[in-house]
Amino acid sequence: MIDIIVDVTLLAFLAITAVAILRMTNLFAIVMLYGIFSLLSAGLFVVMDASDVAFTEAAVGAGISTVLMLATLALIKNHQKPSYKEATPRAHRPWLPLAVVAITGAALIYGTWDIPGFGDPNAPAQTHVARYYIENAVPETGVPNIVTAVLASYRGFDTLGEVAVVFTAGVAVLLLIGGRRPRSTVKQKDERGQDDA
Amino acid sequence: MPNLILHVVSKFLIPLIIIFALYVQFHGDFGPGGGFQAGVIFSAAIILYAMVFGLDAAEKIIPPYLLRILASLGVVIYAGVGVASLLLGGNYLDYSVLASTQIAGQHLGILLVELGVGITVSAVMLIIYFTFAGRGRE
Numbered sequence: 001m002i003d004i005i006v007d008v009t010l011l012a013f014l015a016i017t018a019v020a021i022l023r024m025t026n027l028f029a030i031v032m033l034y035g036i037f038s039l040l041s042a043g044l045f046v047v048m049d050a051s052d053v054a055f056t057e058a059a060v061g062a063g064i065s066t067v068l069m070l071a072t073l074a075l076i077k078n079h080q081k082p083s084y085k086e087a088t089p090r091a092h093r094p095w096l097p098l099a100v101v102a103i104t105g106a107a108l109i110y111g112t113w114d115i116p117g118f119g120d121p122n123a124p125a126q127t128h129v130a131r132y133y134i135e136n137a138v139p140e141t142g143v144p145n146i147v148t149a150v151l152a153s154y155r156g157f158d159t160l161g162e163v164a165v166v167f168t169a170g171v172a173v174l175l176l177i178g179g180r181r182p183r184s185t186v187k188q189k190d191e192r193g194q195d196d197a
Numbered sequence: 198m199p200n201l202i203l204h205v206v207s208k209f210l211i212p213l214i215i216i217f218a219l220y221v222q223f224h225g226d227f228g229p230g231g232g233f234q235a236g237v238i239f240s241a242a243i244i245l246y247a248m249v250f251g252l253d254a255a256e257k258i259i260p261p262y263l264l265r266i267l268a269s270l271g272v273v274i275y276a277g278v279g280v281a282s283l284l285l286g287g288n289y290l291d292y293s294v295l296a297s298t299q300i301a302g303q304h305l306g307i308l309l310v311e312l313g314v315g316i317t318v319s320a321v322m323l324i325i326y327f328t329f330a331g332r333g334r335e
Contacts, residue, residue, distance in 0.1 A: 064322055152232075153307055162233075162314075169325070
């Protein structure tokens, strides 16, 4: 019972945050709301007993990516341009996008009818290799946290690839904006004016 | 613009954040957490320092060239564990051959691999933050 209340509350807050993000134009406030959105998702993962995922979401989604977006924001303007609709009134009719969204949403909801219930032991996801991990992870690796055993040992190749992706991201950032600033970007800085504060 | 409250509070918080990161790193076998989360939390401590005390002060603690070495070192540790298990007669990333028993080998392998993940993730997060923040400085 309490789970349902917590679920409904968190999901309602998620929806409210999403709508607020859509309607805002102040990028600083939007970045803050992104952080709140991630924190709420982390709360949902905790309710679903996925504490490792919740931990990652809270640390990466709510923590670091907020900081990185703020660092990006310090380089650009703080305000979104007026939306397409406001710029050219009457040129844009919402019916086609609305129909696309409604049909897609209806198809997705129709798709959920066949999804097994939450935590169903006979769900396809639970009958493939999950059973092997649950039965053998502790005797084979001696690691009580099965998530760690799967992540680092059984799926070591996958995690190695993830680390390589993180490393590549760092290299890419260094290559793109890391080195000495070329002269052409000095002009951008002047246009930015007093946004530094 | 020095802000006394921010300075005092962050000086108090940063050691705790780093200890928590180390706990998450090395306790990942037993509780929630692991290299990814620990690396992010550790870099959060340094980023907090950089935000409060300035980028130059933070780059004195961890210079950018060191970060580049660390980012590569983590991947090398991870891939090196795989090569070590190859040399010891197992499959790539099969930790069971790393120590005398399978359990001890798996423990050692997972510990080293998670360490590699943590080093790379924290170094890359700091590289990204320093790079972005460094552009606003000039």
